[in-house]
Amino acid sequence: MPNGTVLTMRGICKQFPGVRALNNVDFTLRSGEIHALMGENGAGKSTLIKVLTGVYEKDAGSIRMDGIEGEANIHSPQDAQEIGIATVYQEITLCPNLTVAENMYIGRGKGLLVRQKDYEKKAEEILRSLGIPARPRQQLASCSLAVQQMVAIARAVDMKCKVLILDEPTSSLDEKEVQMLFSLMRDLKSRGVGIIFVTHFLEQVYEVCDRITVLRNGELVGEYVIEQLPQVQLVARMMGKELSELNSMNEFGRKPMGSEEITYEAEQISSSECRPFDFRIRKGEVNGFTGLLGSGRSESVRAIFGADKVTGGRVKVNGKSVRITRPIEAMKNGIGYLPEDRKRDGIIADLSVRENIILALQVMKGFFRPLSRAEAEKFADEYIAALNIKTASKDTPIGSLSGGNQQKVILARWLLTHPDYLILDEPTRGIDVGTKLEIQKLVLKLAEENVSVTFISSEIEEMLRTCSRLIVMRDRRIVGELTGDDLNQNQVMKTIAGGEAS
Amino acid sequence: MKKRREPFTDTQLLMTITICIFVVMYVLAMIFLGGGFLRAQQIFDLLNDNAALIIVSCGLTVVMIGGGIDISVGGVTSLVVMSCVLYLNGNGNPFLSFLLALGIGLAFGILHGLLVSYLEIQPFIVTLAGMFFARGMTTILSVNPQKLAHEGLNAFRGIKIEIPWLGYIAKNGNLIPGRIELGVVMALLCVIVVFLILKFTRLGRNFYALGGNQQSALMLGINVKKTRFMTYLISGLLSGIAGFVFMMHTGAGNATNAAGAEMNAIASSIIGGTLLTGGVGNIIGTFFGTLTLTTIKKIVVTSGLKDPWWQSISTGAMLLFFIVLQSIVLSRRGKSKAKE
Numbered sequence: 001m002p003n004g005t006v007l008t009m010r011g012i013c014k015q016f017p018g019v020r021a022l023n024n025v026d027f028t029l030r031s032g033e034i035h036a037l038m039g040e041n042g043a044g045k046s047t048l049i050k051v052l053t054g055v056y057e058k059d060a061g062s063i064r065m066d067g068i069e070g071e072a073n074i075h076s077p078q079d080a081q082e083i084g085i086a087t088v089y090q091e092i093t094l095c096p097n098l099t100v101a102e103n104m105y106i107g108r109g110k111g112l113l114v115r116q117k118d119y120e121k122k123a124e125e126i127l128r129s130l131g132i133p134a135r136p137r138q139q140l141a142s143c144s145l146a147v148q149q150m151v152a153i154a155r156a157v158d159m160k161c162k163v164l165i166l167d168e169p170t171s172s173l174d175e176k177e178v179q180m181l182f183s184l185m186r187d188l189k190s191r192g193v194g195i196i197f198v199t200h201f202l203e204q205v206y207e208v209c210d211r212i213t214v215l216r217n218g219e220l221v222g223e224y225v226i227e228q229l230p231q232v233q234l235v236a237r238m239m240g241k242e243l244s245e246l247n248s249m250n251e252f253g254r255k256p257m258g259s260e261e262i263t264y265e266a267e268q269i270s271s272s273e274c275r276p277f278d279f280r281i282r283k284g285e286v287n288g289f290t291g292l293l294g295s296g297r298s299e300s301v302r303a304i305f306g307a308d309k310v311t312g313g314r315v316k317v318n319g320k321s322v323r324i325t326r327p328i329e330a331m332k333n334g335i336g337y338l339p340e341d342r343k344r345d346g347i348i349a350d351l352s353v354r355e356n357i358i359l360a361l362q363v364m365k366g367f368f369r370p371l372s373r374a375e376a377e378k379f380a381d382e383y384i385a386a387l388n389i390k391t392a393s394k395d396t397p398i399g400s401l402s403g404g405n406q407q408k409v410i411l412a413r414w415l416l417t418h419p420d421y422l423i424l425d426e427p428t429r430g431i432d433v434g435t436k437l438e439i440q441k442l443v444l445k446l447a448e449e450n451v452s453v454t455f456i457s458s459e460i461e462e463m464l465r466t467c468s469r470l471i472v473m474r475d476r477r478i479v480g481e482l483t484g485d486d487l488n489q490n491q492v493m494k495t496i497a498g499g500e501a502s
Numbered sequence: 503m504k505k506r507r508e509p510f511t512d513t514q515l516l517m518t519i520t521i522c523i524f525v526v527m528y529v530l531a532m533i534f535l536g537g538g539f540l541r542a543q544q545i546f547d548l549l550n551d552n553a554a555l556i557i558v559s560c561g562l563t564v565v566m567i568g569g570g571i572d573i574s575v576g577g578v579t580s581l582v583v584m585s586c587v588l589y590l591n592g593n594g595n596p597f598l599s600f601l602l603a604l605g606i607g608l609a610f611g612i613l614h615g616l617l618v619s620y621l622e623i624q625p626f627i628v629t630l631a632g633m634f635f636a637r638g639m640t641t642i643l644s645v646n647p648q649k650l651a652h653e654g655l656n657a658f659r660g661i662k663i664e665i666p667w668l669g670y671i672a673k674n675g676n677l678i679p680g681r682i683e684l685g686v687v688m689a690l691l692c693v694i695v696v697f698l699i700l701k702f703t704r705l706g707r708n709f710y711a712l713g714g715n716q717q718s719a720l721m722l723g724i725n726v727k728k729t730r731f732m733t734y735l736i737s738g739l740l741s742g743i744a745g746f747v748f749m750m751h752t753g754a755g756n757a758t759n760a761a762g763a764e765m766n767a768i769a770s771s772i773i774g775g776t777l778l779t780g781g782v783g784n785i786i787g788t789f790f791g792t793l794t795l796t797t798i799k800k801i802v803v804t805s806g807l808k809d810p811w812w813q814s815i816s817t818g819a820m821l822l823f824f825i826v827l828q829s830i831v832l833s834r835r836g837k838s839k840a841k842e
Contacts, residue, residue: 053721078723093721095714097512097781098707106711107723114704137508 006031006162006194012061014047021047025220029194036205037198039215040238040293045198053087054080086156090168092148101136104155126154146177165196182208200294201475216240232497259283263452264421269313271303277478284450288463291473298340301423305330305337331364336414340425346410349399353391353409354380356398360413383412404431421452440466460489516775517787524794535804542668542680548796553685554748556792559770560696561740563788566771568733569713569780574629575741576763577636578610582745584640587755590652603746611738615731641757648755659750685747697785713780770795773824
């Protein structure tokens with residue numbers, strides 16, 4: 001191993017049923033560096049970390065650590081700890097019912113007895129030297145999340161770790177706490193610890209990191225020195241686009257701008273999952289939310305539909321003030337929502353196509369006024385034909401349909417309620433190209449019929465083709481709104497990356 | 503540096519509540535019911551009658567701190583009683599009979615531990631099976647009640663520790679000293695040992711970590727499977743000891759021995775401040791939990807409500823009261839913390 005390298009991972013593969021989570025990934029960490037591991041959700045960051053910490057067994061590949069002959073055997077979190085790999089996860093992995101000092105020392109060392117007093121004394125010293133505002137005898141649950149995180153780091157420091165993994169440590173911290181964490185990280189870096197930093201926050205990467213490794217779809221994209229990878233390039237790498245690919249998009253034709261009437265308007269709406277934002281959509285307009293996976297775009301539309309716990313904001317539908325805190329209220333106000341996770345939030349796999357289609361309408365009518373069988377059959381036939389749903393019969397369980405056809409059934413479910421405003425969150429994910437196009441065309445057709453549509457897709461081309469207005473999100477905030485000539489891939493990526501274009 | 507007193511941990515808080523309520527309840531009983539409650543013997547009798555319950559409650563508390571449950575304890579206790587009585591009546595060795603008790607308890611503990619920790623089967627189901635199994639075995643051994651006929655052990659179990667200064671003057675003017683059975687000594691010993699294990703050993707602290715957050719415990723480098731296994735092992739072992747103590751107290755084996763002991767033990771642990779969700783609990787609390795539970799029953803009987811259902815109703819009410827109190831106290835804590 002070259003000098004100064006503490007960790008090398010070579011050719012790491014990890015397969016889950018149906019998913020190739022990691023495919024031949026390399027990763028190198030040098031001592032005294034902060035190394036960002038970047039990628040969209042599902043790119044394989046977490047899997048790589050979990051392989052390194054022994055939570056998952058790798059299928060192939062080798063891991064070598066400085067100071068250890070041959071391959072490092074890591075089969076459990078204990079193994080990883082013993083060879084000097086410490087991890088601080090996004091969710092606090094400490095025990096809230098124990099004291100701060102105990103959390104720093106439990107699970108370590110040998111012997112029958114614990115020496116609580118010693119632990120408390122040592123913990124006190126370390127907490128003080130790192131400037132962490134916690135008392136050793138305090139119950140951990142009584143500390144703020146930021147402090148709990150720092151206690152976890154203090155534990156790692158005390159274990160003389162050579163590799164410190166910080167997995168999304170800043171996602172629940174405020175600005176001041178983030179700065180405290182960063183100074184702690186720089187302090188550790190100067191002590192020669194190699195730090196792997198996983199985060200969604202691009203600015204934070206450029207603030208503290210020395211190097212970046214980018215993953216996409218379980219594969220290594222590359223390792224870069226931070227100065228050589230401007231932020232917009234980083235985004236392009238994460239999304240798998242070349243900047244030169246820009247402006248090549250051909251549109252279907254006129255994109256629906258909508259009329260002057262406003263269908264839905266929200267002021268400072270917020271939910272348990274997203275920060276307050278303003279949003280409005282005109283009648284017959286198609287708009288989109290874009291951003292990296294995990295940037296908060298789904299959370300935003302879920303707030304509009306009341307799918308998450310709504311915590312504030314004023315909402316007007318067709319100019320009338322209304323209260324939408326639950327999906328049923330959104331539905332009664334003419335809003336439909338096709339969820340991102342079709343399998344979990346959308347289909348009811350064991351029910352037939354017909355039953356899945358009439359579900360939303362039935363809910364709106366109330367269960368005490370059931371649709372007659374004849375009506376249900378009629379609706380089902382009508383929409384199976386209209387959307388060209390390929391199913392053996394309308395009584396086939398939806399679970400046995402292909403993904404694209406399932407998605408059309410869910411679409412039919414909402415179309416049947418004749419919504420004024422339809423939110424489609426990733427309607428084209430995981431379905432074949434032909435169906436994708438059909439769905440995009442359907443969106444445009446709906447707009448012509450004066451339905452307002454919010455369309456979300458991971459594929460920017462699709463959104464550029466259908467939307468007349470794009471709301472760009474980063475780090476759970478709206479950072480830009482693009483219309484007209486700005487609607488091109490280059491501009492979208494620059495806005496996602498933030499800062500000046502390069 | 504000024505030493506600042508730390509606020510109670512959840513465990514300490516719940517234990518303190520239990521002890522306070524027990525004391526208040528007992529003092530009220532002394533004032534309004536008087537009679538037996540004014541004598542120290544009342545407490546001794548509570549202990550004499552419930553030594554076995556205290557022991558199984560200790561085991562159950564350990565399992566519950568680790569986030570599990572063990573409902574086989576009553577069944578195992580009864581199997582131990584019957585086995586020991588039959589063995590001793592066949593001219594067995596008293597010392598070996600104690601080892602037999604330990605062995606049976608340990609066997610059940612190990613089996614439960616293996617199934618729950620290593621095969622990851624729901625503890626409720628595993629120990630439910632264990633309970634039926636042990637009860638069934640007891641009946642196979644003998645359908646009829648068996649009286650202990652071993653002279654040596656009968657003499658031994660007749661020994662009582664007498665404390666004259668805690669005695670009382672009977673109606674005929676004689677001093678009746680406070681009497682404590684040997685089983686109580688055993689129970690107190692168990693309480694102390696388990697207390698020390700939970701407080702000062704690595705294993706004991708790992709129980710708390712396991713119950714506090716299993717995933718975290720794993721990440722912190724604790725051998726979660728082994729730790730969970732140990733909770734069931736301890737519970738099984740204590741059930742064995744409890745069986746022996748039960749036999750010492752009653753001097754007979756019966757298929758219905760220790761009926762409902764598991765539920766009483768769960769109730770005692772909960773009243774003593776153990777949370778079913780795991781991670782919070784204390785043996786001293788459990789000890790007082792058992793006393794609270796049994797005292798309530800005594801109070802109900804002494805108040806003239808002699809029908810057995812009154813005891814059940816009062817137990818239920820008590821349990822509900824404590825659970826509601828605990829959840830209110832803990833959720834209020836959570837709120838005040840959120841404000842910080």
